[in-house]
Amino acid sequence: MTAEWWALACAVTVAMFLGLVWRARQGRIRVRNTTADTDVERTVFDQLPQEINRTLRERVPAGSEGSQAVTLLQLSTTFCAPCRHTRILLAGLAERTEGIRHVEVDLTHHPDWSTPLGVHTTPTTLALDSTGRELFRFGGVPRRDKLTEVLRPYLG
Amino acid sequence: MPAETLDPRGVRFTAWMTSGILALGLVTTSWRVLAAQTALFALCAFVGLRLNPWGHVYRQTVQPRLEPADEADREDPAPVRFSQGVGFVFALLAMIGYAAGWDFLGILANALALVAALLNAAFGYCLGCQMYPLARRLVPSGRSATDV
Helix, strand or coil: CCHHHHHHHHHHHHHHHHHHHHHHHCCCEECCCCCCCCCCCCCCCCCCCHHHHHHHHHHCCCCCCCCCCEEEEEEECCCCHHHHHHHHHHHHHHHHCCCEEEEEEECCCCHHHHHHHCCCCCCEEEEEECCCCEEEEEECCCCHHHHHHHHHHHHC | CCCCCECHHHHHHHHHHHHHHHHHHHHHCCHHHHHHHHHHHHHHHHHCHHHCHHHHHHHHHHHHHCCCCCHHHCECHHHHHHHHHHHHHHHHHHHHHHHHCCHHHHHHHHHHHHHHHHHHHHHCCCCHHHHHHHHHHHCCCCCCCCCC
């Protein structure tokens, strides 16, 4: 086989491998261990530098102001196709379900947020309780039934 | 807000055609094949997706046989257009590589473009779109972005 055919075979193999890995990870719900380095559970806000914290607070009021049980904080970027699908799904879910709020932040305008939040691909959605503690997170477009099932215990 | 959304199956159809051309380019190492693909990418990225000839083929032959796409599944054209621009850069590099006799550059750029096109065609995953935050970091004040 010549170099060209090898290159073709490699490209096809790499594409199939990456595609299968990506598909397997799509929408999978992950629980991040926030108590790893400290004994106290920290909220998402505590993990952020102060300035970002303040901006995020404006979008996601906590405590008595925000009486919602769960906030789905979706981190998106501008040229991101699945972000649109995730937005439609989550906004619809929030509209139909009492106690759920959907907030979308475009990381394109806040690139410095990604490291403290641990978000390196978009869309990533963090599910926060009323105090801002991260319950779980998922990347990509979630499966509606799976997400509803995971959310149910938090909605009382 | 996008004025018009795209049928995702049309986008995938185009990606399959693009994959075919890029695979042909890879096995022939012909700069002419890459020149044709570079022109197609340029047309979609810089002129408009409506002019995409594969889109016309799709609308004429495949779309009439399918159920209309669900509104929630339809795609925002901005990421697709941006990714065509990324494709343009890689196809251009490959064309220059083949034409100048730098086969290694040609094959590398051609193969990378093929991986991206196949990911889009087979899985609906837009690798080119992932380049946007990177491009933005290099050119912070870059092109105007539609805010959400």
